[in-house]
Amino acid sequence: xxxxxxxxxxxxxxxxxxxxxxxxxxxxxxxxxxxxxxxxxxxxxxxxxxxxxxxxxxxxxxxxxxxxxxxxxxxxxxxxxxxxxxxxxxxxxxxxxxxxxxxxxxxxxxxxxxxxxxxxxxxxxxxxxxxxxxxxxxxxxxxxxxxxxxxxxxxxxxxxxxxxxxxxxxxxxxxxxxxxxxxxxxxxxxxxxxxxxxxxxxxxxxxxxxxxxxxxxxxxxxxxxxxxxxxxxxxxxxxxxxxxxxxxxxxxxxxxxxxxxxxxxxxxxxxxxxxxxxxxxxxxxxxxxxxxxxxxxxxxxxxxxxxxxxxxxxxxxxxxxxxxxxxxxxxxxxxxxxxxxxxxxxxxxxxxxxxxxxxxxxxxxxxxxxxxxxxxxxxxxxxxxxxxxxxxxxxxxxxxxxxxxxxxxxxxxxxxxxxxxxxxxxxxxxxxxxxxxxxx
Numbered sequence: 001x002x003x004x005x006x007x008x009x010x011x012x013x014x015x016x017x018x019x020x021x022x023x024x025x026x027x028x029x030x031x032x033x034x035x036x037x038x039x040x041x042x043x044x045x046x047x048x049x050x051x052x053x054x055x056x057x058x059x060x061x062x063x064x065x066x067x068x069x070x071x072x073x074x075x076x077x078x079x080x081x082x083x084x085x086x087x088x089x090x091x092x093x094x095x096x097x098x099x100x101x102x103x104x105x106x107x108x109x110x111x112x113x114x115x116x117x118x119x120x121x122x123x124x125x126x127x128x129x130x131x132x133x134x135x136x137x138x139x140x141x142x143x144x145x146x147x148x149x150x151x152x153x154x155x156x157x158x159x160x161x162x163x164x165x166x167x168x169x170x171x172x173x174x175x176x177x178x179x180x181x182x183x184x185x186x187x188x189x190x191x192x193x194x195x196x197x198x199x200x201x202x203x204x205x206x207x208x209x210x211x212x213x214x215x216x217x218x219x220x221x222x223x224x225x226x227x228x229x230x231x232x233x234x235x236x237x238x239x240x241x242x243x244x245x246x247x248x249x250x251x252x253x254x255x256x257x258x259x260x261x262x263x264x265x266x267x268x269x270x271x272x273x274x275x276x277x278x279x280x281x282x283x284x285x286x287x288x289x290x291x292x293x294x295x296x297x298x299x300x301x302x303x304x305x306x307x308x309x310x311x312x313x314x315x316x317x318x319x320x321x322x323x324x325x326x327x328x329x330x331x332x333x334x335x336x337x338x339x340x341x342x343x344x345x346x347x348x349x350x351x352x353x354x355x356x357x358x359x360x361x362x363x364x365x366x367x368x369x370x371x372x373x374x375x376x377x378x379x380x381x382x383x384x385x386x387x388x389x390x391x392x393x394x395x396x397x398x399x400x401x402x403x404x405x406x407x408x409x410x411x412x413x414x415x416x417x418x419x420x421x422x423x424x425x426x427x428x429x430x431x432x433x434x435x436x437x438x439x440x
Contacts, residue, residue, distance in 0.1 A: 018043065018055045019185065020080035022100050024090035025059075026310065027129060030295055031166050032086065033058065038175075042182045059100070074203045077103045079196045081189040086129035086162070087148060089234070089290050092136055098208035105142060105209070107197035114195075121192040125185070130161040134290055142209035153177045167263070167277060167293065234312040235399055236294040237280050238303065240328050241265035241319035250324050262296065265319060267348035272388040276317060276348075283392045287399050289313065301334045304343050313402040314343035315395065323364050336369045341405035344398040346383045348391050 019039060023032050040056045049055060057076040063069050077083075083104045091097065104124055112120050126148035128135075138144070150158040154173055157165050165174050199206075243261035244254045258264025263277035277293065284291040292312070294303060300316075307314045316335070322328040335345070369382075383398055385391035 018081045020057045020083045023086040026090035085126045088129040094211045098210040099206040102206045111194045128161040234290040236292045236314045238316045242322040268388045283395045308342040316345045
C-alpha cells in the first residue's frame with residue numbers, strides 16, 4: 001500500500017500546491033471555500049507567490065464533475081506540503097476524505113522512515129471546525145495521537161470552533177486566526193521538506209481510517225460500518241428571508257433584515273437584535289444537536305431528501321413578508337406537496353406596528369401553500385412564534401418531533417392534503433394561536 005521510496009519534488013504545476021484541505025462534504029461547503037480563499041490570500045504575499053498561482057487544494061463538486069477527478073486529487077496529495085483536517089462530527093464518519101487522510105498518513109510515515117527520524121513530521125494539521133465538545137470522546141486510532149490546537153488561536157476558536165468564528169462575523173478575530181495559522185504552516189514547511197510520494201495503488205484502494213470491520217452475528221462475512229459518529233444528532237437549517245434591499249419594496253421597516261439575507265435576518269427586531277442564525281445555533285446546541293448551516297439552492301426538496309437519507313433533521317425558517325417576493329416564494333412552493341418525516345417549517349411573526357393586513361397574510365400563505373392552507377389548522381404544518389423566547393422553545397420542540405419521526409420512536413405523519421378548500425384563518429385567529437400557545 002505504501003510507496004517504499006519517496007520521489008523528488010515534481011516540476012509540474014502541482015509543485016506550486018502547498019496546502020491540501022481535507023473535510024467532510026457533509027459540512028458547510030460555503031464556509032470551507034471561504035476559509036480556503038482566505039488562507040491563500042494571506043499565504044501568497046508571505047511567500048512571494050503571484051496571485052494567479054493556486055496554492056490551496058480543495059476537493060469540490062466541480063472537481064468531482066471532471067473525468068479524472070481521482071487522479072487530480074491524488075496528484076495534489078502527492079505534492080502538497082501540509083494537509084489541514086477540519087475536525088467536525090461528520091469528519092469521523094466514513095467518506096472519501098478518509099482515504100485522502102490515509103494517503104497523507106502513509107506519506108508521512110514514508111518520510112519518517114526515509115529520514116530515520118524518531119518523530120513524525122507535523123504535516124497533518126487538524127483544526128477544530130466545530131467545538132471540541134461535539135467530537136467523539138475517543139478519536140479513531142489512526143488520528144488519536146495527532147495533536148490539534150485549542151487555545152493557541154484564541155478563546156472563541158478554542159471553545160466554539162472555526163466555523164462558529166466565521167459565522168458570527170468576528171472579522172478581526174478570524175483574520176487574526178488566519179494570519180497566525182498561515183505563519184504556523186510556513187514554519188512547518190520550512191522545517192520539514194517532505195518529498196513527493198507515489199503509492200503503489202490507486203487512491204480508491206486506500207483504506208478508510210473511519211471505517212471498521214464488524215462481524216455481524218450469524219454471518220461469516222464482514223461489513224463496513226462507521227466506527228464513530230452515528231449516535232450524534234444533526235440538524236440542517238435553511239433560512240428563507242430577503243435581504244434589506246430586496247425587502248424594501250414590500251415593507252417600510254427594514255432594519256431587521258441583513259445585507260445578505262437568510263442567516264443575518266433579525267426576526268424580532270427591535271425587541272431582540274439577534275440574527276436568526278445565532279438564535280438557532282444556541283437552541284440547537286442546548287438540545288445536543290449538531291448545527292449545520294445548509295446552503296439554500298433552487299431545489300429545496302432535493303436538499304431535504306438528501307438530509308433525510310443522512311438521517312438529519314431539517315429546519316426551514318421562513319419570513320412571511322419575504323414570501324411576497326418570487327425569489328422566496330419559488331423556494332417554498334414545492335413543499336406544499338412534499339411529504340417527509342425529517343423537516344419542520346417555522347415562521348417567526350413579529351410585525352410590530354407594521355402588521356400584515358388580514359388579506360395580505362391570507363393571500364401570501366394561500367399562494368405559498370394552496371393545499372396546506374385548506375387544513376382546519378395551518379399550525380399542524382407551520383410552527384408560529386411571537387417572540388425570541390417563544391421561537392427558541394418551539395424550535396427545540398420541533399427538533400425533537402422531527403428526530404423522533406426519523407428514529408421511528410413515535411409514528412407521526414404530516415397532515416394529509418385536503419381536496420376540499422376550507423375557510424382560511426383570520427389574522428386575529430392566528431394571533432390568538434400565538435398568544436395562547438405555550439411550550440409543553
